[in-house]
Amino acid sequence: MSFIRRAATVLAATTALTAGLALPALAHVSIQPGSAEQGSFSKVAFRVPNERDDASTTKVEVSLPTDHPLAFVSVKPVPGWKVQVTEGKLPAPVKTEYGDLDEAVTKIVWSGGEIKPGEFQEFEVSLGKLPTDVDQLFFPTKQTYSGGEVVDWSDAPKADGSEAEHPAPLLKLVPAAAGGGHGAPASAAPAAGTPTAAASAAASAAPAAAAETSQADSTARLLGGAGLVVGVIGVVVGVVGLRRRPTA
Structure with a gap:
């Protein structure tokens, strides 16, 4: 025995x-896929799982980087969810090939829907152009539950390489492949000189x-x-x- x-x-x-x-x-809230080419127009999905057994996720708030702002942002509709895209002034103007950028999309909020226990939802966003002078971008995210709990996914990676308790969604940026490919189809890229205020409707979602x-x-x-x-x-x-x- x-x-x-x-x-x-x-x-x-x-x-x-x-x-x-x-x-x-x-x-944890994550970005799928977890990497994209520098200088590209890419489509990513914020994957939000429900980690509670007694409550549903009812709101997702994603903050976009302001130190490396994205000139063009558009969102794919999610059935049952309302989306609000917020633009704001940047701490300092950023020079881009489209001119000086002094405002950009700073926040995207999905609300009104429901992610039940044991389920997850993906919220798709088209972004561009991705910066070429950094190798990663963070997207701090707040996840609100029906009971009022708010989980703040905003922790940076630990110095020892271990995972933080509430890691912020991370998009790794890799050098562009030979031949100048930029990940997303060319149709996703807006015309040069398009103002930032009109960027939300400029890029199209990829498959x-x-x-x-x-x-x-x-x-x-x-x-x-x-x-x-x-x-x-x-x-x-x-x-x-x-x-x-x-x-x-």
């Missing part, structure tokens, strides 16, 4: 480890294939973890069977 208890303990530990490896990819690919990756991790647990169970059952086998 002591052997069976030890085997059960090993199985429980393996199950906990597998869950720990598989679930973090599904938690959602990247978000679907990320979702498939998360599912594969879960299935892989489940396979590991099943394999451990098989080993435990086999060893128990051998110990009970009568000797000749």
Whole structure:
């Protein structure tokens, strides 16, 4: 019996480890995909999971960077949700190929909808042009629940490389591929010289294939973890069977 208890303990530990490896990819507010080319016009999705069992997410507020502002921002409608795009003055004018930028989109708020427990929602946004002088952009996000709780996803990465308690959604920027590709189709790019105040309607949304690919990756991790647990169970059952086998 002591052997069976030890085997059960090993199985429980393996199950906990597998869950720990598989679930973090599904938690926290994140950007899908997590990277884009510098200097590109790109479509991203803010993926918002509901992390509560007794409340629904009813409001999502995303703040856009003002130190590296984006001249052109447009949003894709989400059924059941209202969206408000806010422009504001920048702390200091920023020089761009479209001229000096002194105001830009600073905040996007989705409200009126509902993300129920055990569900997630993706809010798609077209952004551009992405800066070429930095390798990442942060998008602090506030998630409001039906019970009144507000979770502020605004923590920067820790110096030791470990994940913060409430990490801000992060978009990594990589050098443009050879040939001058910019990720999103050319139709997403507005004409040069278009004023920032009209930027919200300028860029068009690209296909959602990247978000679907990320979702498939998360599912594969879960299935892989489940396979590991099943394999451990098989080993435990086999060893128990051998110990009970009568000797000749």
